[in-house]
Amino acid sequence: MLHQVLFIVFGLICVAGAINLLVQRHPISSALSLVVVMASLALIYLLLGAEFVAAIQLIVYAGAIMVLFVFVIMLLNAGAEERSRGSRVALFLGVPGVIVLAGTVAWLLITGSGHLGSVTIGASDFGETHAIARLLFRDFLLPFEVTSVLILIAIMGAVVLGKKEN
Amino acid sequence: MNDSILTLVTFVPAVGALALMLMPRNDRALRWAALIISIATFGLSLLLPIYYEHGRSGFQFEVNHNWIGQTIHYHMGADGISMWLVLLTTLLVPVSVLVSWKSIHDRVKEFFVLLLLLEMAMIGVFLSLDMFLFYVFWEATLIPMALLIGMYGHERRVYAAVKFFLYTMVASVFMLAAVIWLYTHNPQHNFEYDAFRKIISSGAVSPTTLQWLFLGFFIAFAVKVPLFPLHTWLPDAHVEAPTAGSVLLAGVLLKMGTYGLLRFNVGLFPGQAAYNSTWINVLAVIGIIYGALVALVQPNLKKLIAYSSVSHLGFVVLGIFSLTTIGTDGAVYQMLNHGISTGALFMLAGMLYERKHTYEFKEFGGLATPMPVYATFFLLAVLSSVGLPLLNGFVGEFLVLSGTFQSAVPHHVLFAVLGTSGVIWGACYLLWMYQKVFYGQIHHSENKTLPEIDRRERISLVPLVVMSIIMGVASPYWMRSIEPAVTSTIERVAGAVKAQAQKHVVYRVAESVQTHIPAVNKSSAASPVQNDSTTGGQK
Amino acid sequence: MTKNLHLWVIPLLPLIGAAINGLFGRRFKNAMVNTVALLFTAAAFGWAVWAVLSIWPGGSTPYIETLFPWITAGSFSAPFGFYLDQLSMIMVLVVTGVGFLIHIYSVGYMAHEGGYYRFFAYLNLFMFFMLTLVLANNYLLMFVGWEGVGLASYLLIGFYFLKDSAADAGKKAFIVNRIGDFAFLVGMFLIIQHFGSLNYETVFSKIAQGHYATEAGWGFFTITALCLMFGATGKSAQIPLYVWLPDAMEGPTPVSALIHAATMVTAGIYMIARSHAIFNLAPHALEIVAIIGCLTAIFAATMGMAQTDIKRVLAYSTISQLGYMFLACGVAAYSAGIFHLMTHAFFKALLFLGAGSVIHAVGGEQDMHRMGGLRTKIPVTFWVMTIATIAIAGIPPFAGFFSKDQILGAAFHSPYGGPVIWAIGLITAGLTSFYMFRLWFMTFFGEYKPGSVDVGEEAHAASAPAHAGHGAASHAHGHADDEAHGHGGVHESPWVMLAPLVVLAVLSFVGGWVGVPQFLGGSNHIEHFLSPVMQSGPAVSGEVSSTGSEATPSHADEAAQEKPGEELLLAGTSVGVAVLGLFFAWLLYYKRPELPDRITSKMHGIYTMVLHKYYVDEGYGAIFVKPLLALSTVVLWRGVDQGVIDGLVNGAGSSSKGIGNELRRMQSGNIRSYAAWVAIGGAVVIAYMVWMGVTK
C-alpha cells in the first residue's frame, strides 16, 4: 500500500519534472527540472531495492553530469531559446509518430502485465553493493576494462574539441 | 596446344594492352605496337580454322578450369559459329588500328589500350561456355566502347556514350537475373552452358518461368542487336563514335547480340524460341523495312549506314528465328558479311571525315572525280551490302530468306516476302547515298582537291574487299563448319517442340493447378509441329 | 558424254578482260585498252562458236557441266554449273556476236572520251554477267547474271556521272530492276520450297515426269510463274516496270545498242522461255503474260510516235518490240519469241548504232527536228539505217517480217491469244512502221537544219571540270573534243564504226530466213532447232503435258499445216499494215511536213499526253516515291524514332531525376526533422512488428 503511494508520488514528480523540462524555455530551468527527475528516479530505484544504483544515480548523474551541463550552459551563457519554426516535419509527423510508438509500447505492457506479475520491496541480499561488485569485477570484468577505453576517448575528445585554436 | 589456343587468342590483346600502358607516350611506337599485337592476335586466331575439325558439331579446343570455387569455371570452347565470329573480330581490330592511325592524335595510348581491351572482351564473349564468364566478358565490352565513344567521338559524344552505356546496362541486368535464377536452380551448382540446357530440357521448370527467363535473355540481346523498338542508341552511338569505334561497334558488338540470340535464346530455350518466334519475326521484319525507310531519308552519311545496320540485322534475326537450318546458316553467314561490308563502309566514311570533317551529304557530291580509287572501293562496299550476287551479302540474305520461306513459324511466307522487299529498299538508300557522295557536279570548290586515299588506307581496305568477294564465291568453305553447329541447335528446337506437343496435355493439367500459364502456350507449343507436317507441301 | 567443252571459259574471258582494264587500264593507252577488250570478247565469241559446233548438230543436248558448289545449306545446294542447249546456243551466239561487233564500234565511237578504260571494263563486265545469265544451269546462277547485268547497266548508264540526269537514270534503272528481282527471288524461293532445288534439270525433269496437272486455278505454278513474269517485266521493260528504259538512253549509244536493245533487255524473255515448263502448267499466268505483252507493245508504240529524240524513239520501239516477245511467250510460242529476240537483236542494234553514227555525225545532236537531209552527207549510215528500218517495219523479206509474222500468227491461233490480241499486235505493227519511217524521213530527208542551241556544247562546258579533275568522265559524246580535233561539221563515221553496221545490216536482212514458215515454202528451221527445248503450250483440255525432249510443233505450226491460206492472209495483212504505216509517215513527214503540227494542234490534249509519256513517271513519283519519303521522314524518323522511342527513353531519365529531386527534400538539414523521420520510422516498425506478433 505504502509502496504504491510512494511510487505514485515519485512517479508523478518524475513526469512533472520531465514535462517541465519540455515547457521551460531557459536551459537552466530545464536542467534543474531534469535534476528533479533524476532525484526522484533515485528514490524509485530505492523502492525497487537497488541501493547501489540509486546511489550512483545521485552521484554520477545528478552530481557529475548535470553539473557539467549547468557549467556548459553558464560557459556559453545560453539565453532563453526562441521558438523558431525550423521543422514542420517534427511537429506534424514526429509527434504523432511518438504517440503511436508510446501507445504501442504502453498497450503491450498493459496487456502483458498479467504474466509480468508485480515487484516487491527488495530482499536484504538483493542489490547490495558487494553482490554487484562480485558481478562487476568477475563476470563483467571485460566490459569494465573496456569502459576505460571509452573514457579515454571521451577525455581525448573533450580535449581535442575543447582546446582553443592556436 | 589445342587447349591453350583459345586462352592465347583471348588474352594476347589484354597482355598487349598492359604492355602499351607501360610504354612511354611515343605515339608512333604505340601505333606500331598496337598494330603488331593485333596482327599477332589475328595470326594466332588463324590457327583455329586450320586445326578445327570441320563438319563436326559441338565445341572444340575446349578448356575448362575452376575459377571461383568449383562453381564458376573458366570454360571456353569454339564451334563453327563462334570460331568465325572470333576471326571476324581479330580481322577487324588490326584494320581499325590502321584506320585510326592518323585520325587519333590525342591520348593515343589510352585509345589503343581501350581498343585492345575491347578486343579481348569481344573474343571472350564469343568463346565462353560458362554463363558467368560470358556475363563478365559481356559487360566488359561495355566500358571500353563507351569510353572510346565518349573520349574520341564528335560533338554529342557524351550523350551518345551515356545512352549506349545505360541502354545496354539496363538491358543486361535482366539477363543477369535470369542467369542467377538458373544457377540457383541448377542441381550441379555451376554455370555450365550444358548444365543449364539440361535443367531447361528436363522440363522441371514451369513454362511461365521459362518464358520469363527467355525474355530476360532476349531483352539483353535485343538491345545489342538492336531489334526494332530498342535501336535508338545505335544511330547516336555510330554518328558520334570515332571510326574505329564504329567499325567494331557495327562489325562485332552488334553480332554479340545476334550471337546471344542464337546461342542462348535458341540454344538454351528451344521450346520458348519456337513459342515466341512469331512476334520476334514480326519485330525483325519491321526492323528490316523500318531501318531501310529511315535510312532512306538521312541527311548524314554515318546515320544512314547506322540505320542500314538496323535493317541488315533484321535479316539476321529473321534467319535465326526462322528456326530452319538454311535460315540460321544464312543468319550466321550474314553476321560475318555485315561485319565486313558495314565495317568497310564505316571505314570509308571515316576516311571522308578525315578529309572533310563532316558526314553531311550536302557537303559532298561529285567526289568520284577527285578520288576515283576511293569511289571504287566505296562502290564495292555498297554493292556487297546491297547484296549483289558473287559478293558476300547475297549469300546470307538469300539463305535467310529462303529459310524463312520454308520455316514452320506461323505466317512465315508473309515474313519472307516482306523481308525480301528489303532487297529493294537496300538498293534505294545505298545507291541514293552513293550518288549523293560521288556523282553529279562538284558544288564545293574545296572538294575538287580532296586528296585520294593513300597506301595505308588502301591496305586497310583491301582485306575487307577481298574477303567480301571470296565469301561471295566460296561460301561452302565457311558453311562446312557453320552448318553442323547450326544443325544441332535447330534439331534441339524441333525436338523440344515435339516434346512440348506430347507434354501438352500434361501442361493443361498443370494449368488447372496453377492458373497463370499463358493460354496461348498450349496452342503455340503444338502449332509448330503441325506446320512441320504441312511444310514442303506448302500448296 | 561428249567431250568437255569448258563452258566456264566463255564468261570468264570477258571477266579477265574487265579485270585487266579495270585494275591497270588507267595506265594503258587507248589502243592497249581496246586491244585487251576486243581480244577477250572475240575469244569468248570464238569459244562459243566452237562449243556450239562441237555439240550441234548431233551432240547430245542439253550439255551440262558442274564445276563446284557455290551455295550449300541444309538440303539446298546451288553449284557453279553451265548448261548448253539450243536455247542458250542462240543466246550465247547473239550475245557474243553482237557484243563483239558493238565492241568494235565503240572503239571508234568512244575514241575521244574520257574514262575510255572504264567504259571497256564495264562493257566486258557486262559480257561476263550476260554470258553467266544465259549459260547458267540453275536459276540462282542465272540470277547472278541477272543482277550483274543490272549492275553493268547501272554503271554504263551512269557513265557520264557528272550529269545528274545520267546518275539518276542509272539509279532508276537499278532500283526498278530490283523491284523485278524481288519478285524473281520470291519465285525462286517458291521453286526451292517445291522442288528443293534450283537446277534446271532437276526442276524440269520433275515436271516432265508429269506428276503435275495443268493448274486450272491459282496454284503454286501460277503464282511462281507470275513471280518470274514480274521479274521479267523489270528486266525486259514491260508494263509496269518499263519506265527505266527510256531514261537509260542517257548512256553512251553503244551501251544502248548492246544492253538496252540487243541483249540485256531480252533476259526476261530468255528467262520465261527457259521456264516455259512452269508457265505451261499455269494458263492464267500465260494469259497475263500475253496481255501485258500486247499492252506494252501498243502503249510504247504510241509513245514512240511523239518522241523527237532519236534515241528515245528507238527506246520506245525497243519496249514495244519486247512487248511482242512477251506476247509470243504469253501465247506459248516461245520459239517465235526467241526468233524475234534474235532478229530484233540484229536490227535494233543496227538502228542504235546507226543512230549513234548519225549523232556522231551531227555533233551530239539528238533532236530529230534539228536533223534532216543527212541522206547524202552520210550515205553508208543512211543505207544501213534503211535496211534496219524496213526490217523492223516487218516488210519481207527482211528479218523482222518473219519473226513478227510468226508471233502474230501464234497470237491469232493460241488459246491464250485470239483475234483481239492479234489485232492489237497488228495495230502495233502499223504504228511501228509509222514511227520508224517517221524517224527515217525526219533524219535523212528534207534539208539539214542544225539547231541554234547545241545541247552538247553546254553539257560539255559543264563537264569541263571533269577533265580538269582527272578526265574520268566527259559529257555525252564529247563532240567538243571532235571539234577540238579539227573536223567539225557533218561527217561520216570512221570505218571502225561502219564495219559493224554493215555486218549487222547483212544480218538484219538475211537473219529472218532461218525461220521461213512452211506456207512460204520455208521449213521453219529455228522452230525445229528449238523444239528439243521447247515443249508446246499446255493442251487446252488440261491433259498432262508430255515430256519436253520430244518435239511437238506449236499451235501456230499445226494451224499452218492445216490451212496455209489463212496464214497467207494473216501475213499479208501485217505487211499491208506495215506499208500503210510507211505511207502515212511519207505523207506527214516528207510530202506535207506542216501537217503534223496542224494535227498536233488539233488534238492537243492527247498529243501532250503522249508527248509526256502519259505522265507515268510523274504518276509513280506522286503515288509511290513522294509519299514514301514523307512517311519515312515525318512519321518514322522524326515521329517514331526521335519522338516516341527517344522521347520515352529520355523521358524516363528526366523523370527519375525529378523523383530524385523530390526525394532530396527529405533532407531539410534540420536535426529535429531527421529525428522525426527516425521516430516515425521507428513507430511504424514497432507497431508493425507488434501487430504481426499479435496476429500470429
Next chain:
Amino acid sequence: MVPLSWYLILSAVLFSLGIFGFLLKRNIITVFMSIELMLNAVNLSFVAFANYWHAHPMKFSDGTSVVPLSGHVFVFFVMVVAAAEAAVGLAIIISVFRTRETLNIDRVNLLKL
C-alpha cells in the same frame, strides 16, 4: 504491491517525453538533456526488470540461472557511457557554438538536400 507494468509504463512515458524533448526543444543543450532523459527511462526499466527477475528466478536451457543483478550492472554501464557522451557531446556543442555563434538547433542546417 505495485504491478511491474506501472514501472515500465512510467519508463515508457519518460522515454517518449524524452523523444518529445528532442523533437520540440530548440536549444541544443536541452535537446541533449532530453536524450539523457531517455537514457534514464531505459535505466528505470532495467532496474524494474532486474527486480522482477529477482522475484521470479528461472533457469536457462544450459542450466545456468538468471542473474537479476546484471540489470543493475547494465545501468551502471549506461551511466558511464552517459557520462562519457556528456563530456564529448558538450565539447562538440562548444565547438559548434564557436563556429556558429548560436545554440538554436534550427540554425544548424548548413548541410542539406
Next chain:
Amino acid sequence: MNPIHTIDYIRILPELMLTAFGIVVMIADPLLKPGASRKSLGLLSLAGTLAAIAATFCQIAWLHRDASLSDPGWFGMVRVDSFSIFFHLLIPAISAICILMSLEYLDAQNIRSGEYYALILFGTVGMVLMSSAVELVLIFIALEISSISTYILAGYRRRSAGSTESAIKYFLLGSFATAFFLYGVAMIFGATGSTSVLKIAASLGDNPGLLAIAATALMIIGLGFKVAAAPFHVWTPDVYEGAPAPIVALMSTGPKAAAFAVLLRVLFATTSAHWFPLIWVCAALSMTLGNFGALMQNNVKRMLAYSSIAHAGYLLVAFAASNDIGISAAIFYTAAYAAMNVGAFAVVSHFAAGGERYVSIDDYSGLGRRSPLLAFTLTIFMLSLIGIPATAGFLGKYYVFTAALSPSAHPTALVWLTVIGLVNSAVASFYYLRLIVVMYMREPVVAEAPAPATGFMRLALVLAAIATIYLGVIPGKVQDLSVAGAHDLSPTGTPVGALPPGTQTTMPVAITQAK
C-alpha cells in the same frame, strides 16, 4: 585461483594490440613539438592496425591448434569464430588504409594532432569488439566506443562550420538512436532475463513473446540507424558531407560493417518470420531512396553518401533472404563495399585539397588528363560501385542476388526484391558514370592542377584498387571465410549444397565442425 586464462587474452589479442598502440600514440603525442607534422604517429598507428591483423592471424593459427578458442570467453562475453575473424581482418585493414590516406590529408588540412590517430585506433577497438562480442553489455559499450570516436573525428576540422555541424548532427542523432537500442536491450532483458546473445537465442525459440518482438524492433531501429538503412538514413548525407574525407571513408565502412555484424547476431537470434517483411521494406526503400537521391547530387561526398545508403539496401536484400547464403553474401558484401568505397574516398580526400575546396563533380573535369592514376583508380572504384563484372562490387551484388533468388521461405517476394535491386543498380550506373564522364570526356574547369599524390596516398589508392579487383576476380578465399562465418553464426547447420559459389569446406568450417 585465477578464473582468467591465457586463452582469454588470445581471444582479445587484436583489441589489446590496438589499445596498446593507441595508448602509445597518445603518450607520444605531447613529446612531439606542437607545430610539427604527426606523420610518425600515423605510421605508429598504422603499425598498430597491422599488429591487430597479425594478432588475428595468431587467433587463426591458435584455432588450428585447439578449437576451444572458439568457445565464448570472459564469462561468455566474447566469442572468436570465423565470423569475428572475418571482421577482425576487415576492419583493421580499413583503418589501415584510412590512416594511410590521413597521413597526407592531415598535412593538407594543416591539422597537427596525434589524438586523431589514437582515436582511429580506439575506434577500431570498438568496431572489432562489436563483431566478436556476444553479450549485449559488451556490444553496447563497443558500439559506443566506435560511435563516440567517430563523433569526435567527424568534427575534427574544428574551423569548418560544416565539420562541426556534421559532428553535432551525428552525435545527437546517434545518441538518440542509441537510446532506442538500449530500450530494446532493456526489454529483451525483461523478456529473457539475460543479455547474452547466445542465451537469448536459446530461450527465445521460434515463438517469442510480444515483449521480445518489441525489443527486436527497437534494436532494429538503433542498428538500422547505424547502418544508414532507410528510413533511418536521413543523417547520412549531411554527416558525410561535413566530415573529413578519410573519416567518411572510415565511418562509411568500418562502423557500418561492425553494425551489420551486430545486426546479424541480433536478428538471427530470433526467427526471420517476424522481421522479414520489415527488412524487405527497408531494403527496397534504402536502395530506391539512396539511388534516386544521388541522381541530382553535385557534391561527390554527398553523392557517395547516398550511394552508401543504396548499398546498405543491397546488403539488407541479403538479410531478407535470411538463409546461410544470405548471411555469407552480406558478410562478403561488407568487404567488397569497404574496398571500393574506401578507395573512392581516398581519391576524394586527395583531390579535395586544403579546406576541402574541390568536392563538386564538375571539379573533376579533365582529371583523366591531369592525373591519370587518380582518374584510373577512381574509375575502377566507380565501375565497382556500378557493379561491372571483374570488380568487387559486381561479385558482392551477384552473391546478394544469388541469395535472394535461391530457394527460400518467401520466393516471390524475393524475386521482386531482386528485380527492384537490379533496376536500381541500373539507375545507379547513371550517377557513377557521371564522374567517369567528366573525368575523361570534359575539359578541366579548375584552374590549378591537383597536387601530385604522396607515396602513402598512392599506396592507399593502389591497395584499395587491388583489393577491389582481387575481390572481383579471385574472391575464393574471402568467400570461403564468409561462408564459414555464416556457418558459425547461423543457428542451424548448413547443408553444403546450399553454399554459395566458391565454397570449399576449408579451415573455418572445419573449426565449427570440431566444436
